[in-house]
Amino acid sequence: MDGRYIPKSRRFTPQERPNVPVLELAIVLKWLVAFAALTAVGAPLAAAAFPRLPRRGAALALPAAVVPLALFVFWIGQVTFGLHTVVVGLGLVVAASALAYRRGAEPEWRAVAGGYAVFAVGFLFLVSFRMYNAGITPAGGEQFLHFGLVKALLRAGTLPPEDFWFAGEPLRYYYGTQMQVAAYTLLTDTAPRYGFNLGIAAFYGFLVVSAYGLVGAATALRGRSYRLGGALGVFFVALAGALTTAVRLGFGLLPRETALEYGRPAFDAVRHMPYEEAVVRLSNPFEWGWFYTRYVVPNTLQEFPLYSFVKSDLHGHALANGYILFAAALALSYYLTPAEERGRRLALVYGGMGLVAGVFGFMNTWSLPTVVGLAWLALAAADAHPATLLPASATA
Structure with missing residues (x-):
């Protein structure tokens, strides 16, 4: 779990990795406990946001806590940043959760525990x-860049942090993902060399549990198994990759001349390697490399979620996917909300999807149009006319 620099030429043998230090296991356990607490805090918020989803959105309890926490930390961090910032932000989330609970948003705690277990597995x-x-x-x-940003944030007194490659100047780069990893590192009192790797794992867990909660709810609404639907959602979103891998390996069963003659649709997109070499190497399971799975369409990159997590840096476009699924769940909740519940619909649009969009403003603006599109689809498809969200004076 130690994230210090290791030369590319250095490779660990199984004999060199026989045991994991007890200290590292204790750090992992500490992060699991922290996210269990955040799940409990987020459960009433999820119950308030997803009252008509099966299990009242229990599996989405953790995203319901970490998304507003990120926004609060960012806002307060413009004035002062440190552990106290994270604690105050967490206090605001707890206050919102307590208010939701007092107003009747009671979670299904057994389902909340099940959702947390799914996160823990991921x-x-x-x-x-x-x-x-x-x-x-x-x-x-970009691991060096992202680890440097995490450490710069941990040294910062306010946001944005100082640019560690342009001394004395504020950072002009989207740093929301690194800020969240720094916040969890501060909250758990973890050394940054461990926090970097655990932060990547946390965002993968967010993706897994969001896929489980969204797809499980969608299948249950159609009278199908929640667990089976959720498991399939996790598989297709968080584990599965491009089908070109299976196609390319299938060419290994053909004679080489046949593979070279007919393999261009499957191998022509591969970069950094001549076509003939790509056919020979990437059709051989013993020479196949994960790096080349992102080359599907010529002159473009198609990085599926697991690819980005195997690559293991803190790119916002990769780690924002769990939050996109959370926004999709909010859109589904809006679609299911009756027209007469105008206040809830307003809260889902501006306090729900709007909140996710706000996080993407400093985490990954590439994802911002997706949230806007989800909100537009929800407004267009719901029974209630979008104009009913406007004040009565505006529609008179």
Whole structure:
């Protein structure tokens, strides 16, 4: 779990990784406890936002807590940033949760626990991977940049932090993902070299539990199994990748001349490798490399979620996917809300999807149009006319 620099040429053998230090396991446990507490805090908020979803949106309790926490930390951080900022932000989320509970948003606690278990499985899956691949390397894309941003944030007194590559100047870069990792690192009193890897695992857990909660609810609304639907959602969203991998490996069963003659649709998009070499290497399961799975359409990149988490940096476009699914769940909740509940519909649009859009403003603006599109679809498809959200004087 130690995220210090490891040269690319250095490879650990199984004999060198026989045991995981007890200290590292204790850190992982501390993060699990922290996210269990956040899940409990978010449960009434989820129950308030998803009253007509099966299980009252219990699986979405953790995203319901971490999304507003991120926004509060960002706002308060413009004045002062540190552990106290995270604590105050968390206090505001707790206050909102208590208010929702007092107003009747009572969660289904057993389902909340089940949703947390799904998060924990996803979190520990990525922790296990990073445990055997924990180094920050030049081959890791922008790992040096993102780890540097986390450390710069931990040193910062206000936001934005100082640009560690342009001393004395404020950072001009989207840093919302790194800010959230820094916040969890401060909250759990974790060394940043561990927090970097655990932060990646946390966002993978957010993706897993959001996929489970959204797809499980959608299938249950159609009279199907919540658990089966949720499991399929996790598989297709968080685990499955491009079908070109299976197609390329299938070419390994053909004679080489046949594979070279007919393989261009499957291999022509591969970059950094001649076509003939790509056919030979990427059709061989013993030479196949995960890096090339992102080359599907010529002259473009198609990074599916698991690819980005295997790559293991803190790119906002990769780690925002769990929040996009949370926004989709909010859109579904709006669609199911009766026209007469105007206040709830306003809250879902501006306090729900609007809140996610606000986080994307400093986390990943590429995802902002997606949230706007989801809100537009919800408003267009719902029974209530969008104009009913406007003040009565505006529609008179």
